[in-house]
Amino acid sequence: MWKFFSLDEIKKSLLMALWFIFLTFPIMVIRVNPIYNVVEWRWQNMALVGAGAFFLSFLWRYFLEYKNPAPSKPADDAAVSRSGRFSELLRSSGTRRLAIGAAVILALAFPYLFSSYQVNIMTTALIYVVLGLGLNIVVGLAGLLDLGYVAFYAVGAYSYALLNLHFGLSFWICLPIGAALAALFGILLGFPVLRLRGDYLAIVTLGFGEIIRLVLENWNDFSKGPSGIAGIPRPGIPGIEMSLNASSVFLYFLMIALALFTIMVVSRLRNSRIGRAWIALREDEIACQAMGVDKTKTKLTAFALGATWAGMGGVMFAAKTTFINPASFTFLESAIILSIVVLGGMGSIIGVIASAFILILLPEYLRAFSEYRMLIFGAVLVIMMVFRPQGLISNVRQTYRFKGLQENKEGD
Amino acid sequence: MSAVLTINGLTMDFGGLRAVDKVHLDVRQGEIVALIGPNGAGKTTLFNCITGLYKPTGGDILAIPPGGAAKRINGLKPNQVTEIGLARTFQNIRLFPNMTVLENVMIGRHCRTNSKILGAVLRNSRTRREEEEIVAFSYHLLERVRLERHVNDFARNLPYGAQRRLEIARALATEPFLLLLDEPAAGMNPHETRELDDLITRIQEEMDISILLIEHDMKLVMNISDRIFVMEYGKEIAVGTPLEIRGNPRVIEAYLGEEAHA
Ligand SMILES: Nc1ncnc2c1ncn2[C@@H]1O[C@H](COP(=O)(O)OP(=O)(O)OP(=O)(O)O)[C@@H](O)[C@H]1O
Ligand SMILES: [Mg+2]
Numbered sequence: 154m155w156k157f158f159s160l161d162e163i164k165k166s167l168l169m170a171l172w173f174i175f176l177t178f179p180i181m182v183i184r185v186n187p188i189y190n191v192v193e194w195r196w197q198n199m200a201l202v203g204a205g206a207f208f209l210s211f212l213w214r215y216f217l218e219y220k221n222p223a224p225s226k227p228a229d230d231a232a233v234s235r236s237g238r239f240s241e242l243l244r245s246s247g248t249r250r251l252a253i254g255a256a257v258i259l260a261l262a263f264p265y266l267f268s269s270y271q272v273n274i275m276t277t278a279l280i281y282v283v284l285g286l287g288l289n290i291v292v293g294l295a296g297l298l299d300l301g302y303v304a305f306y307a308v309g310a311y312s313y314a315l316l317n318l319h320f321g322l323s324f325w326i327c328l329p330i331g332a333a334l335a336a337l338f339g340i341l342l343g344f345p346v347l348r349l350r351g352d353y354l355a356i357v358t359l360g361f362g363e364i365i366r367l368v369l370e371n372w373n374d375f376s377k378g379p380s381g382i383a384g385i386p387r388p389g390i391p392g393i394e395m396s397l398n399a400s401s402v403f404l405y406f407l408m409i410a411l412a413l414f415t416i417m418v419v420s421r422l423r424n425s426r427i428g429r430a431w432i433a434l435r436e437d438e439i440a441c442q443a444m445g446v447d448k449t450k451t452k453l454t455a456f457a458l459g460a461t462w463a464g465m466g467g468v469m470f471a472a473k474t475t476f477i478n479p480a481s482f483t484f485l486e487s488a489i490i491l492s493i494v495v496l497g498g499m500g501s502i503i504g505v506i507a508s509a510f511i512l513i514l515l516p517e518y519l520r521a522f523s524e525y526r527m528l529i530f531g532a533v534l535v536i537m538m539v540f541r542p543q544g545l546i547s548n549v550r551q552t553y554r555f556k557g558l559q560e561n562k563e564g565d
Numbered sequence: 566m567s568a569v570l571t572i573n574g575l576t577m578d579f580g581g582l583r584a585v586d587k588v589h590l591d592v593r594q595g596e597i598v599a600l601i602g603p604n605g606a607g608k609t610t611l612f613n614c615i616t617g618l619y620k621p622t623g624g625d626i627l628a629i630p631p632g633g634a635a636k637r638i639n640g641l642k643p644n645q646v647t648e649i650g651l652a653r654t655f656q657n658i659r660l661f662p663n664m665t666v667l668e669n670v671m672i673g674r675h676c677r678t679n680s681k682i683l684g685a686v687l688r689n690s691r692t693r694r695e696e697e698e699i700v701a702f703s704y705h706l707l708e709r710v711r712l713e714r715h716v717n718d719f720a721r722n723l724p725y726g727a728q729r730r731l732e733i734a735r736a737l738a739t740e741p742f743l744l745l746l747d748e749p750a751a752g753m754n755p756h757e758t759r760e761l762d763d764l765i766t767r768i769q770e771e772m773d774i775s776i777l778l779i780e781h782d783m784k785l786v787m788n789i790s791d792r793i794f795v796m797e798y799g800k801e802i803a804v805g806t807p808l809e810i811r812g813n814p815r816v817i818e819a820y821l822g823e824e825a826h827a
Contacts (some may be wrong), residue, residue: 418686425685425692426678426699429664433672436661443616443655445647445676445739454682550665552717555704 166210173206174199216540260409264402272405276473278513279408280466285493285505286415287462292491293500294428295455296435298355300487301342301362305335305460307369307482309467314382314477315375324388328468335464336457338365343456347449350438362487370479381478385471404473411469415462420502422458424551431455432500489513496537498544507545568629569594569743569775570615570651575624577610577799584610586799587624592743594631597769597776599786601810602796603819608779609656611796612747616653617643630742648676652741654732656748656779662721666712666731669720670703673738706734710764726757730764737768744768746778750785762788787811795819 181198185191264272284306291299309331316322316330342361346354369376376382387400388407395403422428430451433441442448471477493512497504516530537545570592577585584607592598600608614621620640629635630650638646652673661669678699684692707713710730715723720731729749736744749765750758762785769776780786786793787807795803795810797819803810810816 421688422682422685425696426675426680427682427685429668429672430675432664432668433661436663437659439618439643440655440659440661441672442643443618443647443653443659444672444735445644445652446672447642447644458682550663550668550717550719552665553667553700553704555713555716 162211162214165214166207169210170203170207174203177202264405269398269401272401273473274514274517276401276405276408278510279405279412280469280473281490281493281513282412282506282509283408283415283462283469284466284490285497285509286419286502287459287466288490289459289494289497289500289502289505290419290422290431290462291455291459292494293498293505294423294435295431295452295459296499297346297452297455298351299358299456299459300355300484300491301358301360301365302459302463302490303482303484303487304342304362304365305338305463306467306470306486307365307479308335308338308460309464310471310477310481311369311376311382311467312464313468313471314385317385318382323391324386324468324472328465331468332461332464335460335467339456339458339460340453342460343453347452359484359487362482362484366479366482369482376479379478379480381476381480383476385475385477387475388472401473404469408469411465416502416506423500423502427451427454492534496534496544498546501544501546501549504544504546567594567631568592569631570777571625571627571629571635572611572615573625573627575611575614575626576622577607577614577619578622584799585614585621588796588799588801590794590801592775592777594742594775595769595773596791597765597778597789599790599793600777600779600796601781601783601786601793602802605798606796607799608796609747610799612653612745612779614639615646615745616651617641617646628743644676647739647741650740650742651745652736652739652743653745654729654736654747654749656751658725658728658732660720660728660731660735662719664720665717666707666720666723667700667703667716669731670706670734670738671699673735674699674702677740703734703738706737707731709737709767710734726753726761729753729761733764733768737772737774741774743775743777746776746780748779748781750780750782758782758785761785765789 178199181202182195184193184195186193263275267275284302288299288302291297291302312331312334313324313327316327317324322330342358346357349357370379372378387395388404389395389400390403430441430446433444433446434448434451434455438448441451470481474481489512493509494505496512497506497508511533512530515533516527519525519529522529568591570590572588572590575585575588575590576583586607588607588611590598590600590611600611602608610619613619615626615638617638617640624639625637626639627635628638628646628649628651636649638649638651641649661672664672678695680692680695704713704716707716710733712723712727712731712734715727720728723731729752733744733746733749746765750761753761765776765778766789768774778786778790790807793803793805793807793810794801795813795816802815802819803813805813
């Protein structure tokens, strides 16, 4: 512990402090007062930044050290069990049932406990849960880095908006149609990128996402261009009139249902013949093919199934906001959904759910800090990636029990 | 005995480099055939041509399932070759590191099972039964290669020798009639090599699978093979029983030449 206060360490922290002072000088220290036409020099801020950076850098290095103990130390075992403890907790069925029970009660009671503003935010977060779980199929399980996922989200949203506008189709008909169209687009994107991997795949999918957005933006006759489509009806039950408040609660419950459905499907797929093929493809494409897995089929199903959820999320989004335009489907959106998957832990369902809530709710609740909220948001992401690069929950695989094996295990 | 694999005049060019040059090779049913040769002789390239990873520049590869008709397999996709009944391991181990040992073997069952997305989502009785069969079959294979204690471990955590055995189990899970092993003993200690020797013979005898293996460990090769093919610079320079190969001057020269270089 004391070695953290050696001369060397102090020097490092001093440098860090100077660097931070330099970086933040223009915004923290100088303030131009346009009314009196004078420049204020807020030196006390500089001192604060310097002192803060100096001490925080100690903490930073301490935690880094704590995370990767030197190999010589006998603390190695402890480090392993520390990272395993959380997963262990998740696996024990008792805590699991308790947690699920609590979550269900909270989810059901939520609209009656909180304002409709909160309900709306929660609905948005749930949309991102679905999007995250969908992208998790493509990126987390199949290992295909897709940076254009938002395109399928747009396809879903515009399917509902346009079909409703031109043909008066209802939400309930458009939900499956939006999903199917998105799946179709997933396959359309999948074909040309079958041979691509890694960076190349990322670039092409990014381009695909932008193409869809640009088409929506410029093809006025089809999509009404940048001005978007307004007056999209909220979902309802035929024959029942709903107030604005009631319909947002209804949408919330719909979203809960869709999220549960997604969780059920994805978790079943993950431990199925198809899901294993996805993971194997991610782990080693060549070995996977050599073991008899059809690469083309497997990749296309991953793209199509991932896109399906984005399509449904898109229909939900259009129904929730009642207005859509291409500005809602920028690359930033893809990046956020991808962050949800990465932060949650590739392939982990609970991790992705948790990180969707964190990443969507955090900026909302940080609104109090107005101008700093994106800064804090960024800091949280950076800290996560430094201290837990594998995501909130790392790769947990199904385990199997065999008779006879137990005896063997006790034998040695 | 009838052949299960016949290769005629197989050629593979990489740009100007001819890695495999008009090679003839055959494996008969129930045989253990070894393919040896100095580094860079083109052995792995030949394997890659057989298993569909490379599309050969010329020649024919015929696979003949026991009791079935011959199929020309050049240019087929790797998974199609595996479906026909040829399975392989890799020189530089290619397991699925973040999957469990059992799951690695279960992947091998992919091409012999057929539950679809809908089945997986509904988890109907057919899918559940198939899944149970996959698990049981895979576990049985793990017992065969003595990895049953590691079923739920991640493949990346296995010791080296165990990883090689796991690769064999995974290949066996595809129910091949011909197993291709690329340097299965590489990196193993003498004890592990002896066990491997035993394992390969047992696979051949008990499971009735023919075997084609690349190996540098001469003791292992001489012990278990029925016939040996020797390659050098892409060309086949000798074929024969272990006894014949041991006394063949060209083979000795090829290997001495290699040592002189090294
Ligand atoms: N994909 C490729 N592209 C270009 N050249 C290749 C490729 N694969 C193999 N080669 C070349 O083909 C030749 C044969 O290589 P190969 O890997 O088949 O040898 P090997 O007999 O398996 O050797 P080793 O005993 O070292 O494994 C080498 O000269 C190698 O550089
Ligand atoms: Mg080789």
